[in-house]
Amino acid sequence: MKRFIGGALAVAITAIACQLAPANERTGIDAPNLVEFETFGVGDYLDHRCGSLDCHGQSTRNLTMWGCFGLRLDPDETGLAPGCRASGGVNTQTNEYEASYRSLVGLEPAVMSAVVAGGGAHPELLTFIRKARGWDAHKGGALVTPGDDQDTCMTSWLAGATDSAACQRATTETP
């Protein structure tokens, strides 16, 4: 009798669960702007600062950055190798910006949605901000200070008002 009740219960739960979550349902995400990520210098800054081959320029990392400062995305095998135009290479391509963007935004989608929906008032809810600031354990250490150009580049993007000048300085004035 117990087996029968258990089996019936399992079937009932499965049936309800299937009805609650349609297979084709998609959940949206409030994400920061992709165009600004590519054209306002956010992606370049993150690739420059975080995407070296010994850090987040590795596809095995949860947060992976692609671009000319490190790991290249080359699905067509065109011979794209690490190195920007200044060193004889090819600057970051659109599909690399998009891949880095997806990696970053998809890292904590629910938290990202909450931060963006809140106008970027609490960027520290995101792990990548806490790690960059050294508030969470980070093998690369504390890299930014709240309010400096590097921090401003990231947090202004999350707030929907990317400070491209800060991103530019953050990319050129840090090693």
Next chain:
Amino acid sequence: MKRVIVWLALIACADPVHDAIVSSLGAEDPNVPQGELHRPGQPCLTCHDNFSIGGTIYTDDLVTPFSGASVTLVDAVGSQTMATTNSAGNFYIRKSDWTPTFPIGAYTNSDGNNVVGITVVGTDPSNVAQMVTHIGRDGSCASCHFGSAGSTVSPGPVYITTVTP
């Protein structure tokens, strides 16, 4: 009981990840004694944890070691050091001599001057190679510079041309 404790202690000290990395480097070349000429092109700091930086410089055929190249490094706070490659193309800097503040890379300092993190100069001073991307934290050149040529995951070996420009 003592045996069990010793056995547990040995297991506790083992690092299978590190052991696997060391194993992947293969055996020593029987023709090269262990020392500053051994294992060119391999990630030095995997075993030499007393090094801050170590690597191998090749000529432009990416195979022949470049002997006598000078490698100058400047860290994130402007501290500078230099090393010279030996006959195997190897160079290394001990932590006791220089412990850099990472990252090491190119940037414009507060005085507005351009700083290049790593500069390699060949025996002809006009042969210069500069690294414009940066080292985030790994002092082994070969952790990023590996393979026989450039690929999406590596710029290939560090080399400097022997041709006078």
